[in-house]
Every structure is written in structure tokens, then in C-alpha cells.
Amino acid sequence: MNKAYILILTVLTFIFQTSGQTKASSKDYKNANLSIDERVEALLPLLSLEEKVAQMRIFHANIGVEADEKGNLKLSEKVIEKLKIGIAGIKNPGEHLSPVDAAKLNNELQKYIISHNRWGIPALFVTESYNGVDAAGSTKFGRPMTSAASFNPSLVNRIWDVVGKEARLRGMHMCHSPEADVVRDPRFGRMSEAFGEDTFLTTEMVKNAIIGVQGNYEGLGKGTHIGAVAKHFAGYGQVLGGSNFAAIEISERTLIDEIYPPFETAIKEARTLGIMASHGDLNGIASHGNAALLTGVLRDEWGFDGYVVSDSNDIARLYYFMKVAESPEAAAQMGLEAGIDIDLYAEDSYAYLPEMVKKNPALEKLIDRSVKRVLRTKFILGLFDNPYINMEEVQKGVRAESSLELAKEADLESIILLKNEKNTLPLTKNKSIKIALLGPLLKENTKAMFETVAGKNVSFISEKGFQLTDEKGGAPKLLERDPKAIANLVNIAQNADVTILFLGGDEFTSKEAYFSNSTLGDRATIDPVGAQDELVEKIKALGKPVIVVLKHRRTLSINMIAEKADAILDTWDLSEFGDESTAKIIFGDVSPSGKLPVTVPRSIGQMPFHYSMKEINFKKGYLFLEDGPLYPFGFGLSYATFEYPDIKLSSSEITPNSEITASVTVKNTGTVKAKEVVQMYLKDEIGSVTRPDKELKGFEKIELNPGESKTVTFTITPKMLEFTGIKMEKIFEAGDYRVMIGTSSKNYLESNFKLKN
Structure with a gap:
């Protein structure tokens, strides 16, 4: 046997053996009998660098994932190009469709993704939850701040259990919620997305929300629930001036003792699958480039083994907004080294990693670290073995009667009775009475909901009167005072026995201030906007009972309302049945039991002003202002004593x-x-x-x-x-x-x- 023949035989044997090993490895990650870590380790070496980086990126469905006229999947060329090598995930696919149509679309989308990347890697479909699943056709619950007012963690657990189930039935897998931020500044437009000013209350609520949405963790692999992404780590609720994207200055002691605990509990007790980093910096260090925070605290101290996702475009912003990186590539490296595993939305950040590795091969080790965390999440969720939704389960699982009843139950436990002068409430149903339902926060169906609760003896007249703003989405403008509208409302109240005023604020007066300069959502003052105080004063002057139903998404300094109203129900932002629940409280079907999850100040000038501040902060008040809060944390009256x-x-x-x-x-x-x-x-x-x-x-x-x-x-x-x-x-x-x-x-x-x- 000549040497050439031996050499050829050796090479062919090597190729055959190597090929066999590759095929064996490619099958290992599909073997459900192996552990999740073994499957991840089997899959990772098969991926090219570009495929790895694709597993570190999420794009939004609004760039071209939709249903055509027949309800079938329709993808833009941009999306088709992205999905050739797989993707970590897609945000909000099917959000504007019914649950059934969304499930159909997402099954088709997942099938397309699996069949169009070499290794059949499924994608994570991601939603959010502020009033239940943020998608059409889902049960609408009250906001987190509203449910915090219930002071009932088990109730919150049940709410988020429904959220997890309804989201999974739509074909979703992760949720960029709940917020574990402690919020203490009512100027901040996102206040109602969190669970209040107190560390302990927030911790209990966040823990139960995550356990609920993840189905006690067991629901993840069973395909019945979704994974949580607790956010925003860390200190996001403490932005200076209550202004989104502003700096965050928190003492290290306060950070450890008051801001960290909800996140630590989310990891150690609730086992959250994900963490989202904060938009802001933290004492001068940009959070998305803060290795001490995202790796040192999260992983080394707390043992977090899930993935960390950026907030929208925030890795790239290390360069062009935070200005702590010299270039877009430097920003990408900073985020990678800090411990950000997934880049949300950006085209000018982790997209650069393949080219960056050519110049700095050591980066691939960090890429592998992140990709393992993403793949591990997909295995935990069972997506490799069961990536599709059972369509037969969708219709009966979303908006089930039990879920709708739970929304009503949560409302009733969350409404706070702030004032009840001379036992104005509850009103009686047993005698003939005419009630005026008035004010800018009145809804079209409010009157019908009140009529259902009150019965035949009570008659209603309803009139909104005026709007607070022009209701433009980006930067709404306050409308000018309308004297005719005010006079009309006063005239209606004159002809009623009791007036119920619907006042406060709405989604236009308190909202997220997105990055665009044309979008605003925070406020410099917290007084009720428009002519609301004037309306209360004039109707009270009629000498008849005035009940205020306060609706809002930020704490308001309701001094005039507190002075003039005979009774005040603080409802924050209730479920889709909120006015029905409010009517049940007003007519005494249920006694109110909600408690304030925040301190209500008399003036924005008192801020910061939470009940648990250092004792020395309460030494002095202010000239020409009554001392103390208007209403203290934990306060709430009852019809009982x-x-x-x-x-x-x-x-x-x-x-x-x-x-x-x-x-x-x-x-x-x-x-x-x-x-x-x-x-x-x-x-x-x-x-x-x-x-x-x-x-x-x-x-x-x-x-x-x-x-x-x-x-x-x-x-x-x-x-x-x-x-x-x-x-x-x-x-x-x-x-x-x-x-x-x-x-x-x-x-x-x-x-x-x-x-x-």
C-alpha cells in the first residue's frame, strides 16, 4: 500500500468521522432526554458567528410582520432578510389582531422562522403588560399601581397568571414586564406602570406577578405561561426631575437597601427569566455599560442565570446619547462586556459584532456567553419541542368568564375611599334619586354601567362637558377653558340630587416620554389640569352632595377636590369594568378596601416626599403650606370601622x-x-x-x-x-x-x- 493511498484513506476517514460527529451533534440538541445545558452546549458550536449574533437581536413586528387580507402571514423584504439566519425574537407580532388571528399568525411566523434557519431555532415572541396583555382582545385589568392599592399579593398573582396564560395562547413567550422599579416622583409619566413608592410592597407585588405570569415557573416548559422580564435595572424610577432619560443619582446605601430588593427577589424567589437594563445612567455610569451592575450584582452576587435585554436602542445610545463610547462599535463592545445579552431594535449596535470579531476574536467568547443564555431560555420555554399554539385552546382560554370576573374582583379591592364626609357614601338604591354623572374623565359607557348597578329607582343624566387635552399622541396640548361647557355642567348638576364628578387625568396627561423630542409624557406640576378645580368649586356651591371619582396615572395634588368634595373615590386606572366596580362601591354593594400605595403630597414643592424617608427629613415644613401629606401612604377608609x-x-x-x-x-x-x-x-x-x-x-x-x-x-x-x-x-x-x-x-x-x- 503506497503512501499516497494511505494518506487519502486517512483523510477520507477523518472527514467521515468528523462528518458523523457533526451530524450526531446536530441531533443532540433536539434530544429532549438531555438536560437543557447539554442541549445548549450541543447547539452552540454548530452556529456560525453571524447566526450567533442573530440570537442576540430582537426587532419589532412593525417593520413588516403582518396578516394579509385573508389573515395569512405577510412579511416585508426587510424581515425576510433578517430571518435567513434566525433571530432571538420579535416584539409584538399580532398585537392588533384578535387572539385567534394572532395565534394563527404567530404559528405561521414561527413555522417560517424554524424552516428558514439552518438549525430550526425558534424565536421568542415578546409582549408587555400594563393593563393585562398589551394586545387586542385580551382581558383588560387595572394597571400595576392600581392593583398595588389592593395590598393583596395573592390577587396580583392570580391576575398575572391570567396574563401569562392569555399571552401564551396568542403565541407569545416573553413579557417585558413587570416593572420592579420603586417610583416616588409623580412628575414621572410612567408612574402607574410600577407598584408604588415602598420597597416592601413593590417586592411582594413583583414577586407574585412574576410567579403568576410564569405559572410558578412550571408553566414555562408546559407551554401554558410566558417568561417575565423584570425592569428597569436599576433605579429607573428615580430619574431626576421625574424626566425620562434624565440622570439618576442614588446613594449606594439607598440603592442597596431600597432599590435592589424587588429585583433581587425577582431573581432569587420568583426566578424571572429576564432582566431589562435601565435607560439611564446610575451615579454617572451608563446602565447599559455597567458591568459592575449587570454582571457583578446580577450574576456574581445574586446568581442570575437568565438573559439581560437592552431597553429600546439603548446600547447604541451609549455612543450618540450617553456619550460614554467613542463610536457605535465601542458602544456595542461596552454593552457586550457589561453583560447585555440581547440588543432591542437597534441596527447600529450588535449588528456590528461579526465585523468586530474579525478585528478582536476575543469578543466571540462573550458572544457565546450571551447566546447560551438566549438559547437556554428557549429550551426552558419548550420551544424546540413544542413551538406552536393549539388553536383549539385559544378561543376558550382568552377572556374566559373567570378572567373577566377576576378583573372586576381586582377593581373592587383596589378602589380607595379617601374622604366620606358625613357618610355621604354609600348612596341608597331604595328611594327615587336623580344623579348627574359629569366631568372630563367620563366614558361613553359609564351611564350604562351605573344604571345596571343602581336599579330602577335611580335615574342618571351624564355629560362629559369638556376634554382636558387635544389628545394628540406625541405631545398633547391643554385645551383652553370653555366657560359654556362649565356653565352647562353646573346647570345639569343644579337639576340633580347628587353629582358624581369624574376627574383626574388620563393616558394623555401621564404617559411614557419616548426618546423622540416631539414626544412628551412627564409633567412639571401635579395639580389637576384644566378647569377641574373650578368645576368642583362651582358645583359644590350648589349646596348638594358632590362625589368625586378620581381617575389618573400619576399622583395628583388634589387640594381643591379634597376640600370641596363630600366623598372621594381614588380609582387610579381600573379594568375595562372600572365604572361598574366604582358604581358597586358607591351604592354599597361592597365596602371599599384599597389603600394608597403612594403618599399624596399637597404640592410638587414637597418632593421628594415618601413616607419612609429619613426621620430628619420631616423636621421642617414649608412657609405657607400645611405640614405633612394630603393623604399618607397606606391610607384608605371603609364603610365599616x-x-x-x-x-x-x-x-x-x-x-x-x-x-x-x-x-x-x-x-x-x-x-x-x-x-x-x-x-x-x-x-x-x-x-x-x-x-x-x-x-x-x-x-x-x-x-x-x-x-x-x-x-x-x-x-x-x-x-x-x-x-x-x-x-x-x-x-x-x-x-x-x-x-x-x-x-x-x-x-x-x-x-x-x-x-x-
Whole structure:
């Protein structure tokens, strides 16, 4: 056998063996019996560099994913080109279609994607959720801030369970929600997207939202739920001036003790699949280029193993907006090194990575790191094994009767009674009464909803009167005062027995201020806009009962309303059945039980102004302004009255290795069945660093019949007393502590205990 023949035989054997290995590897990632990590490791080496980078990019469906006249998938040339080598995901495909049509479209889209990339890698279809799934035909729930007012985490869990199911039935897989931001500035247009000003309340709500939307994590692989992307990490709700895209300045101690906990819990307890980085910088370091934040804190400290996605175009903005990168390519490298795994929307960022690797091959290792995280997510969601939606399940699963009833239930638990002078509410259904439904926040179907609840004895007349703005989407303008419209409303009220005014703000007076200079959503003041105060004053002057239904997406300084109205119901932004639920509260079908998830200031000049600020912040008030908030955090009245006789502690001492309990027996001393939120606050009397005035550390919502009592017990743990000390380490400090249990952050009983080392 000559040497040439031996050489040829050796080469052919090598090629055959190598080819066999490649084929075996290509099959391994499809083997459902292997672990997810094994499948990821089998698939990654098969991908070209360009295919890897494609798994790090998401584009929006509005660039050319739609249904044609017959409801079939129609793709633009731009989309077809993008999908040749696969894609990480697509945002909002089918969002304007019915659930059935969206599911059909997304099945066709997924089939196209799988069949048009070499390895059959499915894509993530991504939605958002502020009032339920942000798509046509889904159950519309109240906003997160609204549901936070329920102080009922299990209710929030059930809401987001429905969100997860309805989204998956549309063919969606991930949700750029919930917001884990703590929001304390009502100038910020996105305020209602979050769960309030308090760290503990936000943490509980975010945890339950994520567990719900992910089906307790088990629903991901079963194909019944979607993955959550908690956002915006970190500190986004603290933008200076309440202005979107502004700088974020937070002390390191505040960041650790107050801003991080909802995110940490989202990762460690709720097991969120994704995290979205913040638009802003954080104490001078752009969040999308902050390796200490996105890798050091998220992964090294908290053990996060999901993916991090950029906010819209924000990696590229490291160059042209943040101006911390010298070039678009430098911005892409900065984001990659920091730990951003997916680039959302941009064409001028991660798109450059293949060419960048030619000059700097070391970048491919970081690319591999990110691609593994994306592929792992797709395997967790079961997309390689079951990428399509069962069309037979869609119609009965979306807007099920149980989901609609849940929306109503959530409304009833979230409405807050702020004022009820001389027991104006509830109104009676048993005698003939004429009610005027008036004001700029009145809806077309409000009258019909009230008539359904009130019955035959009550008659209604309704008139919107005027709009607040021209309702232009980008930068709406306030409309001029209309004296004729105001006079007409006053005249209608004159001929009614009771007036219910629908006031506050809407989606045009509080909204996201997108990057475009022509789009605004934040406000410099928080007074009700337009002639609303004048309307309240003039109708109150008629000498008849005035009830205000306050609708809004940001906290408003409602001084005139608080002074003149006989009763005020704060409804924030309720579900599609919101006015029906409001009517049920007004006519006493249910007693209100919502509590304020934020402090209501008297003036924007008091900001920052949340209940848990350091004690020293409350030393001084302002000239010519009454001291304190208009309404405190945790406040909310009921048609019942509740008696809190005393607090009982299991011990007057606690150690770093022990716990104590604090109990209170609450009695319904009223005449109606009602729910009450029992709240527990703790205060460190003396600390080595200045400490909060008080901090919410527990709450429980209970329901009591007239005369019924219930004992509520809270466990006080050493973890609740932990804070970041002088040396920037988490510590317990021996000394005196106060426990406060009551009905709000201003109305409570108190007792004392000591922490002993």
C-alpha cells in the first residue's frame, strides 16, 4: 500500500468521522432526554458567528410582520432578510389582531422562522403588560399601581397568571414586564406602570406577578405561561426631575437597601427569566455599560442565570446619547462586556459584532456567553419541542368568564375611599334619586354601567362637558377653558340630587416620554389640569352632595377636590369594568378596601416626599403650606370601622438568631361586612447611619363581618432589621426598635422591643 493511498484513506476517514460527529451533534440538541445545558452546549458550536449574533437581536413586528387580507402571514423584504439566519425574537407580532388571528399568525411566523434557519431555532415572541396583555382582545385589568392599592399579593398573582396564560395562547413567550422599579416622583409619566413608592410592597407585588405570569415557573416548559422580564435595572424610577432619560443619582446605601430588593427577589424567589437594563445612567455610569451592575450584582452576587435585554436602542445610545463610547462599535463592545445579552431594535449596535470579531476574536467568547443564555431560555420555554399554539385552546382560554370576573374582583379591592364626609357614601338604591354623572374623565359607557348597578329607582343624566387635552399622541396640548361647557355642567348638576364628578387625568396627561423630542409624557406640576378645580368649586356651591371619582396615572395634588368634595373615590386606572366596580362601591354593594400605595403630597414643592424617608427629613415644613401629606401612604377608609385594642409581642427581645411575633386583634365595629389591610411598620430608634422614619415590613388583608374579630400575627425576623452600615456591609445593630401596627402609615398602635447581639 503506497503512501499516497494511505494518506487519502486517512483523510477520507477523518472527514467521515468528523462528518458523523457533526451530524450526531446536530441531533443532540433536539434530544429532549438531555438536560437543557447539554442541549445548549450541543447547539452552540454548530452556529456560525453571524447566526450567533442573530440570537442576540430582537426587532419589532412593525417593520413588516403582518396578516394579509385573508389573515395569512405577510412579511416585508426587510424581515425576510433578517430571518435567513434566525433571530432571538420579535416584539409584538399580532398585537392588533384578535387572539385567534394572532395565534394563527404567530404559528405561521414561527413555522417560517424554524424552516428558514439552518438549525430550526425558534424565536421568542415578546409582549408587555400594563393593563393585562398589551394586545387586542385580551382581558383588560387595572394597571400595576392600581392593583398595588389592593395590598393583596395573592390577587396580583392570580391576575398575572391570567396574563401569562392569555399571552401564551396568542403565541407569545416573553413579557417585558413587570416593572420592579420603586417610583416616588409623580412628575414621572410612567408612574402607574410600577407598584408604588415602598420597597416592601413593590417586592411582594413583583414577586407574585412574576410567579403568576410564569405559572410558578412550571408553566414555562408546559407551554401554558410566558417568561417575565423584570425592569428597569436599576433605579429607573428615580430619574431626576421625574424626566425620562434624565440622570439618576442614588446613594449606594439607598440603592442597596431600597432599590435592589424587588429585583433581587425577582431573581432569587420568583426566578424571572429576564432582566431589562435601565435607560439611564446610575451615579454617572451608563446602565447599559455597567458591568459592575449587570454582571457583578446580577450574576456574581445574586446568581442570575437568565438573559439581560437592552431597553429600546439603548446600547447604541451609549455612543450618540450617553456619550460614554467613542463610536457605535465601542458602544456595542461596552454593552457586550457589561453583560447585555440581547440588543432591542437597534441596527447600529450588535449588528456590528461579526465585523468586530474579525478585528478582536476575543469578543466571540462573550458572544457565546450571551447566546447560551438566549438559547437556554428557549429550551426552558419548550420551544424546540413544542413551538406552536393549539388553536383549539385559544378561543376558550382568552377572556374566559373567570378572567373577566377576576378583573372586576381586582377593581373592587383596589378602589380607595379617601374622604366620606358625613357618610355621604354609600348612596341608597331604595328611594327615587336623580344623579348627574359629569366631568372630563367620563366614558361613553359609564351611564350604562351605573344604571345596571343602581336599579330602577335611580335615574342618571351624564355629560362629559369638556376634554382636558387635544389628545394628540406625541405631545398633547391643554385645551383652553370653555366657560359654556362649565356653565352647562353646573346647570345639569343644579337639576340633580347628587353629582358624581369624574376627574383626574388620563393616558394623555401621564404617559411614557419616548426618546423622540416631539414626544412628551412627564409633567412639571401635579395639580389637576384644566378647569377641574373650578368645576368642583362651582358645583359644590350648589349646596348638594358632590362625589368625586378620581381617575389618573400619576399622583395628583388634589387640594381643591379634597376640600370641596363630600366623598372621594381614588380609582387610579381600573379594568375595562372600572365604572361598574366604582358604581358597586358607591351604592354599597361592597365596602371599599384599597389603600394608597403612594403618599399624596399637597404640592410638587414637597418632593421628594415618601413616607419612609429619613426621620430628619420631616423636621421642617414649608412657609405657607400645611405640614405633612394630603393623604399618607397606606391610607384608605371603609364603610365599616375597625378597632385595634393593643399589640402583643411574644418577647421584648430579639437576637440575630431568633424571631418574635407581634399580634393584634382587629374587630369590625361597623354595620357592614368589610375588608381591612392591617399594616406593620418597624423603626430603628438609634442607628449608626441616619435611618428611615418607618418602614413597611408586613401587611395582611382580612375580611370581617360586623362584630367579628380576628387576630393578625406578624413574625419579626432579624432580616427585617438589617441595613447597610457605615462600612457598606449588611449589618444588624443592637438597640431599641419600635413596631407599629395599624390602618395606615399615620394611624397605628405601637410597642417596643430590643435587638440583642
